[in-house]
Every structure is written in C-alpha cells, then in structure tokens.
Amino acid sequence: MKVLVAVKRVIDYNVKVRVKPDNTGVDLANVKMAMNPFCEIAVEEAVRLKEKGIASEIVAVTIGPKVSQEQLRTALALGADRAIQVETDDEVQSLDAAKMLKAVVDKEEPNLVIMGKQSIDTDNNQTGQMLAQLAGMPQGTFASEVEVEGEKVKVTREIDGGLLTVSLNLPAVVTTDLRLNEPRYASLPNIMKAKKKPLETVSPADLGVEAAPRLKTLKVEEPQPRQPGIKVESVEELVDKLKNEAKVI
Amino acid sequence: MPKDAIGYALSALNNIARSDILDRLHLRTTAENLSYHLTRSGFRAISTSSRAFKAANPLKKPQRLHAPGQTTDYFDLNITDEQRMIRDSVRDFATEVLREEAETADAEQRTSDTVMSQAAELGLNLFAVPEALEGAATERSPVTSMLVAEDLAYGDMGQALSILAPMSVANALTHWGSAQQQSTYLNTFAGENPPRAAIALCEPRPLFDPMNLTTTARREGDNYILEGEKSLVPLAEDAELFLVAACTADGPGVFIIERGTPRLYIGSDSPMGLRAASPRSLKLDSVRVSAANRLGDRDFDYRAFVDLGTLAWCAMAIGTSQAVMDYVVPYCNERKAFGEPISYRQSVAFMVADMAIELDAMRMLTYRAVSRAEQGRSFQREAHLARTLVKDKAMTIGTNGVQLLGGHGYTHEYPVERWYRDLRAIGVAFGGLHL
Numbered sequence: 001m002k003v004l005v006a007v008k009r010v011i012d013y014n015v016k017v018r019v020k021p022d023n024t025g026v027d028l029a030n031v032k033m034a035m036n037p038f039c040e041i042a043v044e045e046a047v048r049l050k051e052k053g054i055a056s057e058i059v060a061v062t063i064g065p066k067v068s069q070e071q072l073r074t075a076l077a078l079g080a081d082r083a084i085q086v087e088t089d090d091e092v093q094s095l096d097a098a099k100m101l102k103a104v105v106d107k108e109e110p111n112l113v114i115m116g117k118q119s120i121d122t123d124n125n126q127t128g129q130m131l132a133q134l135a136g137m138p139q140g141t142f143a144s145e146v147e148v149e150g151e152k153v154k155v156t157r158e159i160d161g162g163l164l165t166v167s168l169n170l171p172a173v174v175t176t177d178l179r180l181n182e183p184r185y186a187s188l189p190n191i192m193k194a195k196k197k198p199l200e201t202v203s204p205a206d207l208g209v210e211a212a213p214r215l216k217t218l219k220v221e222e223p224q225p226r227q228p229g230i231k232v233e234s235v236e237e238l239v240d241k242l243k244n245e246a247k248v249i
Numbered sequence: 250m251p252k253d254a255i256g257y258a259l260s261a262l263n264n265i266a267r268s269d270i271l272d273r274l275h276l277r278t279t280a281e282n283l284s285y286h287l288t289r290s291g292f293r294a295i296s297t298s299s300r301a302f303k304a305a306n307p308l309k310k311p312q313r314l315h316a317p318g319q320t321t322d323y324f325d326l327n328i329t330d331e332q333r334m335i336r337d338s339v340r341d342f343a344t345e346v347l348r349e350e351a352e353t354a355d356a357e358q359r360t361s362d363t364v365m366s367q368a369a370e371l372g373l374n375l376f377a378v379p380e381a382l383e384g385a386a387t388e389r390s391p392v393t394s395m396l397v398a399e400d401l402a403y404g405d406m407g408q409a410l411s412i413l414a415p416m417s418v419a420n421a422l423t424h425w426g427s428a429q430q431q432s433t434y435l436n437t438f439a440g441e442n443p444p445r446a447a448i449a450l451c452e453p454r455p456l457f458d459p460m461n462l463t464t465t466a467r468r469e470g471d472n473y474i475l476e477g478e479k480s481l482v483p484l485a486e487d488a489e490l491f492l493v494a495a496c497t498a499d500g501p502g503v504f505i506i507e508r509g510t511p512r513l514y515i516g517s518d519s520p521m522g523l524r525a526a527s528p529r530s531l532k533l534d535s536v537r538v539s540a541a542n543r544l545g546d547r548d549f550d551y552r553a554f555v556d557l558g559t560l561a562w563c564a565m566a567i568g569t570s571q572a573v574m575d576y577v578v579p580y581c582n583e584r585k586a587f588g589e590p591i592s593y594r595q596s597v598a599f600m601v602a603d604m605a606i607e608l609d610a611m612r613m614l615t616y617r618a619v620s621r622a623e624q625g626r627s628f629q630r631e632a633h634l635a636r637t638l639v640k641d642k643a644m645t646i647g648t649n650g651v652q653l654l655g656g657h658g659y660t661h662e663y664p665v666e667r668w669y670r671d672l673r674a675i676g677v678a679f680g681g682l683h684l
Contacts, residue, residue, distance in 0.1 A: 195330075
C-alpha cells in the first residue's frame with residue numbers, strides 16, 4: 001500500500017512570532033523554520049504503518065519555496081522513501097494547495113493520504129477536507145487513532161463531547177490530531193541516508209494548477225496582552241465583582 | 250610660520266583664556282565653552298572649502314563588492330544541511346528528554362537505562378562506527394561530534410557525559426584501533442545493546458598533566474602490567490570497557506581493559522557535578538593486559554587523543570553555558586525588583602552581555618580547533634587556547650547564572666545550581682573523551 005504524506009514548512013513552534021511593523025504579516029527574516037507539528041505526526045503515522053508491514057511505500061510531498069526541501073529531507077530522515085516538491089515562491093492558499101495535492105494524488109495514486117489537520121501558521125484547517133472533496137475520496141479528520149483493515153481504514157476522531165469512529169473505504173484522506181502519536185527523533189544514520197533518497201521537483205504549472213489567491217489579508221495584529229489579575233479581600237467582594245464588573249453571574 | 254586666519258583667531262582666544270579678567274568677572278566657563286565652539290566650527294569651515302568634489306563618471310547604480318564566490322573553509326562556520334538536521338534532532342532530544350530527566354539523574358547519580366536506550370535509538374554510537382562494522386559512519390567528522398556534544402550538554406551535561414563516554418570509546422577505536430581490536434570491540438557498539446564504556450585519563454594529583462602520567466604500564470613478555478590511579482572516569486560503576494592511559498617505556502599509551510579484569514578497583518568518591526554520569530576513580534593494582542590490547546599501531550598520536558577529548562569537554566561546556574544564557578535572559582527581563590525588571594540594572598545587563606560575548610568567543614575558538622582537526626591540520630595550539638578560555642569563562646558563566654537568580658539561584662528548584670556544579674568540572678577535566 002502506498003501512503004502519501006503532505007508536509008508544510010512553518011515557523012518553528014518554539015519561536016515567539018513577531019508581527020511586521022506595517023501589519024502586513026509576520027516577520028520571517030532570520031526566524032527558525034520547521035515542519036508543522038501536525039505534519040510530523042502524519043509522517044510518524046505513515047512510518048508506523050510501514051513498520052507494521054501495512055504500508056509499502058511512503059511518499060512525502062510539500063508545496064513551497066526551494067528551502068522547503070529541508071522539511072522534505074526531515075520527512076525522509078524520519079522514514080519516508082521519496083519526496084516530491086512542488087516548488088513555488090507564491091503564496092499558496094488552502095484551495096490552491098488542495099488542487100496541487102489533487103494533481104499529485106492523480107499521478108501517484110496512493111491508497112491513503114495522511115496530512116496534518118491544520119498548519120500552525122494560518123490555522124485554516126481546510127486543505128485536507130478540500131483535497132478529499134476534489135479527489136472524491138472519503139475523509140477522516142482530527143484522527144486520534146488510525147487502523148487499516150483490508151480495504152478500509154477505521155479512524156477515531158476527536159470531536160466535541162467525545163470520540164467518533166468512522167470506517168472509510170480506501171483510498172481515503174486522514175488528517176491528524178495532536179494525540180494520534182508522538183513523533184520520533186530522526187536518528188543520525190537515517191539523516192545520513194536521507195541525502196541519498198530521491199527528491200523530485202515539479203512546478204505548479206507541471207501539475208496544471210495556477211495559484212490564484214482568493215483571500216486577501218487585510219491586517220495582522222499582535223493579540224491584546226493579557227490584563228494582570230487582581231486580588232480580592234473577601235468572597236462577598238469576589239461575588240460582587242463577578243456580578244457587576246465581569247457580569248458573568 | 251606665518252599665521253593664517255584660524256591661527257590669529259586661536260591666539261586671540263588663547264589670550265582671552267589666559268587673562269584673569271575672566272575669573273574676576275566669573276565668566277570663565279562661558280568663555281571656555283565659547284572658545285571650544287569657535288575652534289570647532291572654525292576647523293570645519295577650512296576643511297570643507299579646501300577641495301571641490303565633482304562627479305567625474307556618473308554611475309547608473311552604486312558599485313558594491315560581493316562575497317567571494319568560493320568561501321575559504323577556514324572561517325566558514327556554516328554547517329551542512331545534514332549537520333543542521335542532526336542538530337535539530339539532538340537538540341529536541343536534549344531539551345525534551347535530558348532536561349526533563351536531569352534532576353532525577355543528578356539525585357540518583359545515574360543516567361537511566363531508558364535515556365541510554367533512547368540515545369542508542371538516535372544512533373549516536375552508530376555514527377562513530379564505520380559502515381563495514383554495521384555502523385553508519387562514512388567519514389571522520391569531529392565537527393559533527395562536537396555539535397552533538399554541545400547539543401546534548403544543552404539538555405544536561407551529566408547525562409550528556411554518560412552518552413558521550415561510550416561514543417568516545419567507539420570514536421577512539423575507529424580512529425586508532427587495530428583490525429583485531431575493532432573486530433572484537435567496535436562492532437558491539439553498533440549493536441542493539443551497545444556497551445557502556447569510558448576513557449580513563451585524569452589522575453588525582455595537583456597540576457595533572459596528561460603528557461606526564463604517573464600511571465605506568467610495564468612490559469612483561471606479551472603483557473603489560475598497569476599500576477596507578479585514575480580519576481573522574483564516567484560510568485565507572487557499570488562500564489564494561491575502559492580505555493586507560495598509562496606511561497610506557499616508549500611514551501604514553503592507551504590500553505583496552507575489560508570490566509572484571511583482576512586487580513581493577515572502582516572507588517566510591519562522588520564528585521560535586523556531573524553526577525548523572527557517576528564519575529568515579531579507578532585503581533589499577535598490577536592489572537595484567539595483553540600487549541594486543543594496546544591501542545593503535547605506530548601511528549597512534551597520543552597528543553591528538555588527549556586534545557580531541559579536551560575539545561569534547563569544551564563543546565559540552567559551551568552547550569551547558571548556552572543553557573545558562575537561555576535561562577537567565579528571560580529571567581532577568583521578567584524578574585522584578587525595586588519596581589522594574591532586574592535587567593534594567595546595569596550590573597545585571599553588563600554581566601549578561603559579558604556572558605554572551607565570552608560564550609561566543611569560547612564557541613569560535615573551539616569550532617576553529619575542531620575544524621582544523623577535521624581537516625587534518627595541526628590543532629594542538631588551537632585546542633589549548635580553546636581549553637584555557639573555556640575553563641575560565643564557562644566556570645564564570647556557571648557562577649553568574651547562580652548570581653543572577655539571586656536567592657533562587659541557590660535552591661534546587663532552579664537548574665542553575667546544577668549547571669554551576671557541572672560547569673566546574675571543566676576546570677579539572679582534561680581529555681577522557683574523543684570526538
């Protein structure tokens with residue numbers, strides 16, 4: 001079984017993000033970039049499927065500028081067999097990303113697509129769903145457990161108020177939630193081997209997709225700093241403040 | 250020399266300045282300020298009028314000099330993509346696993362088996378063993394080993410030492426070992442359950458000099474008889490293999506000694522820092538070793554063996570110093586005293602700035618020495634410069650870390666006291682590791 005894993009290059013989750021002074025976006029100059037944490041979980045899940053003998057080949061794909069090859073190399077070091085880079089310097093929004101991934105899916109014909117439920121930069125949570133729709137595949141989003149049984153995949157989803165288990169016909173799209181697994185550290189020998197694994201570069205035009213942003217970012221602002229708390233002298237005062245100031249009771 | 254306009258003006262000003270009329274009229278300060286400004290603006294007027302600048306060849310765009318097409322490896326401190334990935338992986342392991350375990354490991358004076366096996370999964374040992382022996386190393390890479398040492402020690406120096414000690418033995422065997430020694434010992438390091446092993450170099454005496462060992466190895470037929478005492482041997486309690494340095498009739502040599510060899514004793518002294526690696530002393534009371542277990546052939550370079558170890562210590566000290574830095578900077582910006590962050594106090598700000606400068610200097614000297622070693626150039630001088638700076642400044646950074654946290658620094662609740670204890674080791678450690 002062939003598994004396609006989509007990964008995205010984003011600002012490292014440890015970095016404190018700075019907004020550009022002109023409010024057009026966030027400052028990316030000299031900022032540490034890394035693989036989106038949800039994508040790491042997706043790669044890990046694919047590698048575990050391979051270790052269980054279910055998956056036979058893992059193909060990692062990313063869309064982005066040339067430097068995003070770094071994230072593909074990381075995916076290869078974690079256990080992917082080969083990688084495809086859709087190279088573009090343009091802004092790629094969810095729908096365009098889904099269209100490009102659809103073109104890759106048509107070409108590669110994977111039995112399972114695993115990707116993060118969202119990227120921590122734009123937090124859209126759209127690409128997986130859009131890809132499923134475009135490719136006409138069933139979707140299992142926010143997966144906390146994935147089990148492949150023959151021609152079906154059982155996905156346990158984290159939803160409000162509990163867990164929902166769905167059974168999907170393969171090929172299918174699965175998007176990962178945080179609790180699906182804990183990604184491993186890339187081992188040194190695998191990092192060395194990653195260099196020798198094939199990495200193919202294509203352009204959006206090769207895939208017949210032209211990136212056309214439909215959304216315009218008006219303004220990016222820092223969140224309001226949290227107001228410091230206050231100390232109250234008595235329960236009466238607390239109740240009074242909750243009632244009359246905060247108006248929550 | 251005839252006087253020009255400025256000359257006359259100056260002498261007039263001098264006369265005014267010399268006269269005591271000014272003092273009588275209480276005008277001295279005003280007059281001095283006036284003469285200062287007059288002389289300054291006077292000079293400016295002369296220099297701007299002495300030459301007229303004209304555009305000769307109008308340029309369409311400014312001419313700049315670009316970086317040389319080919320960089321010289323000497324000062325190129327960029328790491329390769331592979332090294333960057335290795336750093337990312339090791340740094341994550343260090344901060345998520347080693348840092349979390351540090352307090353327990355320090356208290357229990359042991360690096361847990363779980364941590365050791367996780368380190369083995371990272372393939373650190375494999376990286377020291379050639380491919381022909383089931384390892385993953387294709388070329389010598391002291392620089393990568395140095396980066397690994399630095400990043401591991403960023404998490405915790407004690408556990409880093411536990412992980413690096415066996416890796417050092419593997420590196421030494423790869424670098425110097427005979428075919429027989431490699432096939433007997435080295436392949437086990439590439440296996441699923443790599444042995445705990447350590448190099449024993451330091452000796453418990455004042456002004457220890459690794460070139461002048463008091464531990465002796467006397468040749469007796471096909472054997473050597475080793476006599477002496479070693480200190481600060483990591484993992485001594487459970488190491489299965491030791492590389493012991495001793496003085497022989499033909500200069501210093503290193504001997505492979507297996508655990509369980511008769512008349513080899515382990516001390517119970519426990520040091521102030523690095524407790525997770527449980528360094529202990531090792532006593533050799535006429536220990537008999539086969540001559541085949543002497544490391545290396547004629548090409549054995551004891552000096553390089555010592556220096557590569559010293560540089561590994563430098564790398565670890567840099568990693569832990571960086572941990573101190575990364576801890577104190579946000580602390581000083583957030584901790585408020587007298588109504589403002591303590592970093593607003595110059596004594597605090599200057600101390601932090603000095604630490605940052607010294608840390609970078611330590612790093613530059615060490616990187617330079619190791620990169621020369623990797624290129625096969627002489628690096629003895631550079632290694633010694635690095636060690637001399639690091640042993641001084643890393644200890645200062647450790648002390649300052651505790652100082653900057655004030656009363657908190659002296660408690661177990663904050664990691665700086667452990668980093669202080671660990672960093673003190675750099676003053677006594679000499680060699681005993683291998684990049």
